[in-house]
Amino acid sequence: VRRWTVRFLGDECRVASILAKRLSELAEREPDVMVRSQLACTAKRLPARDGLPIVQRLLERGLDSDDPHLPVLLWWAVEAHALDAREQVLKLFATAQAWERPLIRVAILERLMRRYAAEGSEAGYTACAQLLASTPAPERGRMLAALDQGLRDRPSAARNREAEKLPPKLAELLDTLWKDNPTGVTLICLAARLGQQMAYDRAIALATDPHIPQATRLTLLSLLGEMGKPTCVAPLLKLLEGNEPEAVRLAALNALQSFENDEIADMLLRSYPKLSSRLRSRATEILLSRKTWARAFLQAIDTGRFPAQEVSTEQLRVVALHKDRALDNLVHKHWGNIQAGTPEEKLAEVRRLNNDLRAGIGRVAEGRVLFRKHCATCHKLSGEGESVGPDLTYANRKDRDYLLLSLVDPSAVIRKEYLAYNVQTADGCFFSGLIVEQTPNAVTLLDGKNQRIKIARNKIESMQESPLSLMPENLLKQLTPQELRDLFSYLQSDTPPRIERGD
Structure with a gap:
């Protein structure tokens, strides 16, 4: 009865002030988890002045940290009011006391940081500064990671700005943290995404430094590919030529695929015979993904420079997407008919x-x-x-x-969950894979070799369902x-x- 009563009260998305008070009091003492779940759902529907006190009581009780659903329901209730009642939300959560509540710490704070950062506005960044300022020192790494993820979730227009004009409070906080930890990978990533040239230059320097831990280098190489600034192409090409670990060279290859620069194809063709089998396979996929690069690679095979046997029919599928008769003829000459059998x-x-x-x-x-x-x-x-x-x-x-x-x-x-998609970017690069993640700003594909490929939506020319299985x-x-x-x-x-x- 209580659960249905709470449900019906929320259906009209407004209640009298006396009922709002009674709902808040119920949240403070309700013993049944199903009723508490409904209270969280009703709090999302009500105006912030009535809904947030309900959420606050449920979070402060901290009974449901291990529940598989309630923490998320509570976050949805907070998120529903995060923008239109920003001051009220920050008053509740941008405090040292909020960090002392386990359920708030687990379910709300990082998500709230990410949400405000994803807004990509001055008001959003100011909110991030308030959350970061109230974060205890041992927890700053988590909140900086959430801020960095939020920056990746921003609308394309915000992510493509050369440099963000940060509110003084956030700029001051980040500068202080930067001085304390100038090689912190999370700080470098978020500062670079905010358009700070010094951070971007630091990312290149550390990614190409063999003395830096490999995990840090791989993260920064991924960042360079994601940001797509042409100034990193030359340093990435040097990594391929040098005596680097295979994982680093593979990450450099993945980053280079983002750039339409014929120097990359020239370098891959020169280095191809000296690459390991794994790197050759990845280089093959990159060379075949662009029409002009595919032509140079297939012509090299045609002249006997590289063996045709090293290229699988699976890798050759992408050539048909270029819709170029000369390329199709080269494929047929060396591999025969690679179309599906009758x-x-x-x-x-x-x-x-x-x-x-x-x-x-x-x-x-x-x-x-x-x-x-x-x-x-x-x-x-x-x-x-x-x-x-x-x-x-x-x-x-x-x-x-x-x-x-x-x-x-x-x-x-x-099966529908295993349908592959062919994606063409505006600069003529083709990718194929399963869609494993979509945001308003990017699509992430998983290819047949279990590699994730993240493509910004503003770079996608077309995305079509493939009639062929990845297998x-x-x-x-x-x-x-x-x-x-x-x-x-x-x-x-x-x-x-x-x-x-x-x-």
């Missing part, structure tokens, strides 16, 4: 593979090794592998025909008949083989 061809392939499977017995342990090599990049089985594609643990694995058809023709049936056809053709039996033996096993120490 239904008759696929049915014949299923029959051939079935015959191979019937011809002998598979070995589960060897099959697990093959699963790790060919499948685990995208699929999980019994807790092992990645989650780009469906979890095979719960698939219909006992049905051999089902498995064969799924492998031979992966695009026949694609390529003909995966099984590279296996011998015995390897095929081993793989299927593992895929269809009830339990995975025991993992030996050191395995």
Whole structure:
């Protein structure tokens, strides 16, 4: 009865002042979690003067820190009033006392910082300054990270400004923190996003310094690619030429894909033979993603400079998106027809593979090794592998025909959560992958190698659903008949083989 009463009172989005007071008093003593949940929902609907006191009472009681839903409901109630009742919200949460309340600390403060930063306005930055000033020193790292994330969530117009005019209070706070910790990666990132040239220059210097911890360098390399300033291209190219760890060179490659600069293609073509197999694979994807770069790369293969066997048909899919007959002809010359097979061809392939499977017995342990090599990049089985594609643990694995058809023709049936998209940027670069995150300002894709690609919406020319699965056809053709039996033996096993120490 209490829950429904609270619900009905909130449906009209306004209550008399005496009822608002009674709801606040109920929030202070209500023992039932379902009623407290409804109080949070009603507080979101009511005007700030009536809703925020309800939220305050629920947060101060701190009963629901471990509840899976109520902390989020309380945040939604705060967020609903964060802009139109900014002063009232800050009076509640920009205080040292707020940090002493576990539920406020866990559910509200970082989200509130991120929300105000994402506004991208002077009023928002002033609110951030108030929150940061009230933060205890041991917690500043968390709030700075939230501020940095909020800056990434800003509208495109705000993110593209050369330099932000910060309110004096926030500028003073950041300057003080910068002097105390001039190499702090979070501070460098947020200052660079606010248009501070000194921070951007520091990011380049640290990202290219071999004495800096690798994790810091990888974060800063990602920042440089995200910001897209051409001045970082030359330092990034030097990282590829130098004697750097593979992870650093890979991060530099990923950052360079953001730039339409033919020097990048020239450098990749010169360095290609000396790169490790993993770096060559990534360089191939980058070179094929732009039409002029793809032409230079495919012509180099055509003249015998690079072996065609190193380029997979999966990587060549993007070439068709350029809609260039000369490129299509080069692909056909060296790799044949890479389009999907006809239904008759696929049915014949299923029959051939079935015959191979019937011809002998598979070995589960060897099959697990093959699963790790060919499948685990995208699929999980019994807790092992990645989650780009469906979890095979719960698939219909006992049905051999089902498995064969799924492998031979992966695009026949694609569940909606695994639909891939082709994205073309305004500067002619193509990306393909699953959409794993969308914000008003960016789209994040996950490609077939479990790599995340974040693309600013203001750079997207077109985004279309792909008729093809991320999973390529003909995966099984590279296996011998015995390897095929081993793989299927593992895929269809009830339990995975025991993992030996050191395995």
